[in-house]
Amino acid sequence: xxxxxxxIILWLKNCAKVITEQRDYLVELDAAIxxxxxxxxxxxxxxxxxxxxxxxxxxDIGSILKTxxxxxxxxxxxxxxxxxxxxxxxxxAKLTGKVELNLADWVSALEAAVQGVMMRxxxxxxxxxxLDTFIPxxxxxxxxxxxxxxxSEALQKATAAAEKGMQSTIPLQARKGRASxxxxxxxxxxxxxxxxxxxxxxxxSDTWSAIA
Ligand code: ADP
Ligand code: MG
Numbered sequence: 001x002x003x004x005x006x007x008i009i010l011w012l013k014n015c016a017k018v019i020t021e022q023r024d025y026l027v028e029l030d031a032a033i034x035x036x037x038x039x040x041x042x043x044x045x046x047x048x049x050x051x052x053x054x055x056x057x058x059x060d061i062g063s064i065l066k067t068x069x070x071x072x073x074x075x076x077x078x079x080x081x082x083x084x085x086x087x088x089x090x091x092x093a094k095l096t097g098k099v100e101l102n103l104a105d106w107v108s109a110l111e112a113a114v115q116g117v118m119m120r121x122x123x124x125x126x127x128x129x130x131l132d133t134f135i136p137x138x139x140x141x142x143x144x145x146x147x148x149x150x151x152s153e154a155l156q157k158a159t160a161a162a163e164k165g166m167q168s169t170i171p172l173q174a175r176k177g178r179a180s181x182x183x184x185x186x187x188x189x190x191x192x193x194x195x196x197x198x199x200x201x202x203x204x205s206d207t208w209s210a211i212a
Contacts (some may be wrong), residue, residue: 137158
């Protein structure tokens, strides 16, 4: 079974919904090790995406995701805006012309997206960023693809890995972004960007769980 354009649009709507629902939580996490704006930044970005969606329904998945990326770059701000922008732009570039996706397409889009975030932010696994969610989720998807798992099962595994990755940021000392200014005082707090990354991946799994 495949993820079609309507599924992608539904996922983006659900991202906006869950980010709005979790705005205060993301703000709270960012208040502990940053400047308390991550939830507000992300909500502003995904609300702008919501407004763009009606004009995107006729486009292919690659174009939809590229527009999402440009919209996030233009509206989210902070460190995370260009990084989430890159994530969606790179995924979109991989999916140019596609109107439906199988697991292999989704894996290759996420590979490009994660690679893009790593290059743009010059961060690695263990730096206490969104990558600590994205990297294990991608690895779980790659493994699921090798094992020929069904799409829904692969997405569930990716979400579980993303959740563990998000939680793994708690004992880490931040080496990138604003939280790194705190040095050892960043230890003991969950990273806000790792948390929003988990919400976005979980929304994909929740939205597409009925596909196959
Ligand atoms: P700012 O830190 O500018 O206020 P946000 O609060 O919106 O921006 O986003 C902070 C999040 O951005 C962090 O929790 C972290 O996950 C992510 N982040 C910051 N710098 C990097 C980086 N170089 N690479 C990957 N993610 C990063
Ligand atoms: Mg912030």
